[in-house]
Amino acid sequence: MDTEFFSLKDKVAVITGGGSGLGLATVRRFARAGARVMMADIADKAALADEIGCRYIRAGVSCEADVENLMRTAYEYFGPLDIVINNAGVISPEQLLANADIDTFKRLYDVNIFGVVHGLKYGPKYMRDGGVILNTASNSANGDYAGYSAYISSKAAVVGLTKAAAIELADRNIRVNCICPNTIDTPMAYADGCETELKVMAVTAPLGRMCKAEEAAALYHFLAADDCRYITGEDIYIDGGLKAGPSNQLIAHILKSLDI
Numbered sequence: 001m002d003t004e005f006f007s008l009k010d011k012v013a014v015i016t017g018g019g020s021g022l023g024l025a026t027v028r029r030f031a032r033a034g035a036r037v038m039m040a041d042i043a044d045k046a047a048l049a050d051e052i053g054c055r056y057i058r059a060g061v062s063c064e065a066d067v068e069n070l071m072r073t074a075y076e077y078f079g080p081l082d083i084v085i086n087n088a089g090v091i092s093p094e095q096l097l098a099n100a101d102i103d104t105f106k107r108l109y110d111v112n113i114f115g116v117v118h119g120l121k122y123g124p125k126y127m128r129d130g131g132v133i134l135n136t137a138s139n140s141a142n143g144d145y146a147g148y149s150a151y152i153s154s155k156a157a158v159v160g161l162t163k164a165a166a167i168e169l170a171d172r173n174i175r176v177n178c179i180c181p182n183t184i185d186t187p188m189a190y191a192d193g194c195e196t197e198l199k200v201m202a203v204t205a206p207l208g209r210m211c212k213a214e215e216a217a218a219l220y221h222f223l224a225a226d227d228c229r230y231i232t233g234e235d236i237y238i239d240g241g242l243k244a245g246p247s248n249q250l251i252a253h254i255l256k257s258l259d260i
Contacts, residue, residue, distance in 0.1 A: 015039055016119065017087040061111060070122075080127060081126050086133070089154075166232045180236065181216045181239065
């Protein structure tokens with residue numbers, strides 16, 4: 001009998017921030033792979049969910065009650081959860097720490113950090129043993145550019161939460177991992193006030209381009225499958241080689257500027 005590798009057939013998946021960008025690419029991929037998907041987003045995406053063939057619920061992940069309701073509703077509709085993807089996130093304009101607006105930090109932390117905390121708190125309550133929780137961190141967790149301290153620190157926190165949850169949930173065989181993409185070619189990459197990373201991505205990443213949302217969604221598919229049930233507590237980079245070292249094109253630009 002043929003074995004179907006990396007199957008998501010009939011898996012129950014909850015995906016936050018599922019109405020756009022990486023979240024939407026993941027919703028589409030998981031639905032095509034046979035998963036029963038609950039798309040969560042703060043914007044009204046009911047019509048889009050109908051088009052894809054999944055369910056939609058409005059949820060702002062910074063609100064603990066919204067996330068609890070999301071997980072409970074998915075459980076009541078589909079049954080025990082198999083996969084939870086804490087993906088919803090925001091970015092703030094470039095801002096040096098010396099000029100930090102603390103309210104901006106708090107708004108970003110409410111979504112990027114506490115959105116994950118809420119998912120890690122309530123996802124397991126409605127999840128079967130042996131399930132999977134996946135978090136969207138960023139290559140920024142390993143450092144980034146001046147002015148991105150709020151975003152860097154929020155995504156570093158996601159990595160730390162991932163590792164803590166992987167240990168705490170291991171006795172239920174619930175795996176917890178996060179992915180760390182570089183800049184993904186989505187509307188969020190073009191946000192006003194965040195131009196630095198967008199401008200330099202073509203020369204900093206060895207592969208010379210941004211990550212595509214579908215490529216990061218493919219990594220989520222890989223990690224969500226039962227085939228990967230010995231991978232937990234990992235922060236997995238998908239960055240076009242950025243973490244490996246400077247690109248050839250960056251070195252060429254530096255040498256040209258130095259007239260060497």
